[in-house]
Amino acid sequence: MLMFKRRALRLLCPALATLAALAIAAPVKAGDYPERPVKIVSVTSAGTGVDDYTRLLAKYLSDKLGQSFVVENRPGGNMVVATDYVSKAAPDGYTLLLSGSGAMAANPFLFRRLPYDPMKDFVPVARLSVLPIAVIVPGNSPYHTAGELIAAARANPGKLNFATSSTGYRVILTAFNDAAKIQSVSVPYKAASAMMTDVMGGMVDYGGVEVSAIIPHVQSGKLRALAITGPNRLAQLKDVPTLRELGLERYSLNTWVGLFAPAGTPKPIVDKLTRLALQFTSTPEAMAHYQARGSAAYPADGAELRKNIVADQQGWKQMITVAGIQPE
Known part of the structure; x- marks a missing residue:
């Protein structure tokens, strides 16, 4: 009897391993996403312009995808608290980050030991708006x-x-x-x-x-x-000029808001979120927000946002050096 059990286990284990491998290798279908509520973590407290915008985006995604997108506020630490939290979340598309250029482009030069890496720990989904x-x-x-x-x-x-x-x-x-x-x-x-x-x-x-x-x-x-x-x-x-018009924009000074997912999030899910997030930037609700809050649409896909971050990091590095600010 014991010999039979051992022989059965020897035969069963490879089969289970094969099934597990197939499950891991099975492609993620964007059509299946989301199957449960999604959390969008905001870097600001409730009631701010960024928080209002995040909630508008969450409602739009909820309406389009038929699942709840819930906003969770995690302010503090110059956006480090929220950004670090999402960097360590499961890369399954169910925890997203609505953050600003400061978290991705400025913080690497403001902190000696930043607990996240903007380029390695995230996949950019979409740039959404600019906050002058x-x-x-x-x-x-x-x-x-x-x-x-x-x-x-x-x-x-x-x-x-x-x-x-x-x-x-x-x-x-x-x-x-x-x-x-x-x-x-x-x-x-x-x-x-x-x-x-x-x-x-x-x-x-x-x-x-x-x-x-x-x-x-x-x-x-x-x-x-x-x-x-x-x-x-x-x-x-409309009567207020930009620094660029005045010839005073020596460094990159655009402060933007974008949507991010943890690195490793399946591409079909990212692509689906990118398409919908970019559509959101031109909705009547978003336009009304821009008018009320003094922001503006600044849409770009994830690939363009990644290039934006690389360029902005150099601009922020130069500005921080000029300001004489030492990393904390």
Whole structure:
């Protein structure tokens, strides 16, 4: 009896191994995806422009694919918390990341020991939108144009100051100063709300912040925008030139949002998500978001986004060096 069991096991084990190999090798069919709810991890807290956009994307994907796409907010650590979490998730298409250029292009030069590798740990799905940064002054500032601000700063080296609420904004404003050949004093803030309050109150001469945060204040006259980053002017601020127009875009300054999956996610699933994500960027819901938040569609497929990250990394590296910021 014992000999029979041993002989049966010898015959059965190769058969089981063959079946397992076939199961592993079986191609993933995009038509089968998703078969259960999908989680999109957001790098920001609830209520922000990026969070609103993520939820619009999640609803669009849910409607198109017939499964729930649920947003999970994991803010903190300059986007490291959320990005690291997704980098270690199973590469099955059921955990995705909605993140920004800072996490993929800037963080490698801001942290000595980044817990993820942007190029190795992720597969880019799609670039979705661009989030311009504005150079702002108080509404009653004597500076009505970027040229007037620059002229005053050149005439008074080290006398003007500028406010930022994050390392990324500080890098961008320092790059602006370098391109304009001016020297100003950096005044760092922990929160954008406190920074904007002091800019509106005239406590600092100028500052830099995401456009979505300033539109109501510009419309009310409490703030004035002198220039924005990004490839084009915005309809909401049609009289505000881009840094490129002013000849001040020495480095790559586009701040974008994109969708990512963990490395190893099957290509049919990635391709399916890419197609739908790109379609989403031109929907009425997305267009309404751009209008309200001061962002703009900036679509590109995963291959183009990967090239974008490589180029942006060099731009951020140069800007961080100019800003004199040492990795943490």
